[in-house]
Amino acid sequence: MADSSFDIVSELDRQEIDNAVNQAIKEVGQRYDFRGTGASVGLHGDEIVLTANAEERVLAVLDVLQSKLIRRGISLKALDVGDPKQSGKEVRLVAALKEGISSEDAKKISKIIRDEAPKSVKARIQGEELRVSSKSRDDLQSVIALLKEKDLDLALQFTNYR
Numbered sequence: 001m002a003d004s005s006f007d008i009v010s011e012l013d014r015q016e017i018d019n020a021v022n023q024a025i026k027e028v029g030q031r032y033d034f035r036g037t038g039a040s041v042g043l044h045g046d047e048i049v050l051t052a053n054a055e056e057r058v059l060a061v062l063d064v065l066q067s068k069l070i071r072r073g074i075s076l077k078a079l080d081v082g083d084p085k086q087s088g089k090e091v092r093l094v095a096a097l098k099e100g101i102s103s104e105d106a107k108k109i110s111k112i113i114r115d116e117a118p119k120s121v122k123a124r125i126q127g128e129e130l131r132v133s134s135k136s137r138d139d140l141q142s143v144i145a146l147l148k149e150k151d152l153d154l155a156l157q158f159t160n161y162r
């Protein structure tokens with residue numbers, strides 16, 4: 001019998017992110033508490049830029065954006081939120097989108113699998129993803145459960161299960 005396998009990836013659905021940002025823009029434009037504060041949200045490549053006239057307002061805009069992302073099924077671990085920075089009369093907050101698994105994170109996940117998963121499970125790093133294989137599908141299911149309960153700073157998806 002051939003080995004069963006699956007891939008561990010960290011990918012973002014760009015369409016859902018775009019939809020969430022557009023919903024946040026619409027809500028910020030309509031809400032009474034954001035009137036006259038210069039509050040705005042913008043998606044620029046791999047960054048979401050939030051602006052307002054005060055730090056509390058920027059954090060409130062961030063809260064609106066996060067609620068829209070959650071509603072669209074995007075993990076907040078995919079956002080790398082910086083610190084609010086004063087620039088002139090406005091405060092800017094840049095939230096970078098994290099996609100892909102870095103080599104350090106891949107090594108950390110591979111070590112978790114080696115140390116805590118059943119011994120028949122093998123993990124190979126392939127670029128920005130990991131391929132996990134084993135003869136037993138039950139062992140693969142246990143690896144998925146193990147990684148879901150670990151508090152990793154990544155939005156992981158499990159794809160290509162065969």
